[in-house]
């Protein structure tokens with residue numbers, strides 16, 4: 001049963017990421033009048049944000065907002081391309097900067113979880129592996145329970161990520177509309193691209209939940 005669930009989620013995430021790639025490739029062929037960097041700078045200005053820098057960062061799909069040093073980091077192609085796809089990504093990352101400026105609840109909650117996750121992610125796999133071994137060999141469940149509790153934290157984190165990501169895209173699309181950066185047709189393309197980007201987070205959260213339930217079932221089966 002567990003292997004079936006793993007295969008289903010691996011399949012799902014492969015389908016979603018392939019779909020995302022093809023959407024971005026397609027919408028990278030729709031030119032607009034501004035580069036991703038210009039879109040980002042304008043969106044920040046329009047939202048009254050003057051203390052956030054827009055910089056380019058190497059690699060693909062490396063786009064992110066860094067709240068620590070207040071920078072919108074755009075991958076090289078998003079930074080320099082003047083396409084619907086680049087505008088969508090740039091505006092989405094600025095959406096996170098706007099969340100930060102407005103102290104958006106879920107973003108703050110997510111940021112507060114990061115230090116605990118950084119520590120637990122290093123020891124959690126060992127606790128779960130060792131915990132399962134110990135549990136089956138001696139019946140002692142303490143280590144496994146601690147490992148599962150840490151894993152539950154990562155599952156919660158992946159679900160807290162969802163409203164943050166959806167909200168950033170909503171802010172992006174709303175602004176792209178009101179600032180008249182995109183026409184009706186291009187707006188639909190941007191919406192579609194961001195929808196598939198968000199889907200990757202949904203699949204990751206569900207996969208994490210499935211894994212958590214699996215660990216809990218190990219604990220439960222043995223107890224019966």
Ligand SMILES: [Zn+2]
Pocket residue numbers: 092093096164165168
């Ligand atoms: Zn995001």
